[in-house]
Amino acid sequence: MAQQIIGNNRQGAEVFTGNDLCLKKVVEILGELNMPRGLLPLNNMEEVGYNRSTGFLWLKQKKEKTHHFNTVGRNVWYAKEVTAYVKDKKVMRLSGVKAKELMLWISVTGMSIEDPDGKKLTLSTPTGLVKIFPASAFELE
Numbered sequence: 001m002a003q004q005i006i007g008n009n010r011q012g013a014e015v016f017t018g019n020d021l022c023l024k025k026v027v028e029i030l031g032e033l034n035m036p037r038g039l040l041p042l043n044n045m046e047e048v049g050y051n052r053s054t055g056f057l058w059l060k061q062k063k064e065k066t067h068h069f070n071t072v073g074r075n076v077w078y079a080k081e082v083t084a085y086v087k088d089k090k091v092m093r094l095s096g097v098k099a100k101e102l103m104l105w106i107s108v109t110g111m112s113i114e115d116p117d118g119k120k121l122t123l124s125t126p127t128g129l130v131k132i133f134p135a136s137a138f139e140l141e
């Protein structure tokens with residue numbers, strides 16, 4: 001499914017390859033979107049694509065990864081392919097990301113900064129659960 005969506009959005013997209021360049025571009029794109037720059041702490045990335053006209057962003061890494069955000073004490077799992085539609089202060093229709101809540105892995109389908117000061121990050125799930133964290137917890141370490 002992700003491959004088809006990526007294929008549909010590849011034309012007109014900026015596509016970057018190689019881990020170092022991909023890491024740099026992810027940080028730049030998150031900065032442009034006014035989102036915390038450490039939200040997508042992936043490694044061994046093979047490709048990052050961003051279609052500005054559709055707002056579609058994709059990231060491919062060699063293998064899935066689990067990252068622990070120390071400040072909020074949460075584990076987040078990232079699939080080999082992560083996709084989303086993005087715009088200023090919003091990540092929507094996110095796929096390939098799950099957060100551990102108690103003993104369950106719950107899909108995260110959206111992230112946004114809605115407070116005027118930009119200090120709170122809201123994570124949403126397909127079930128309607130919402131968690132709010134300090135945005136600073138997801139900045140680069």
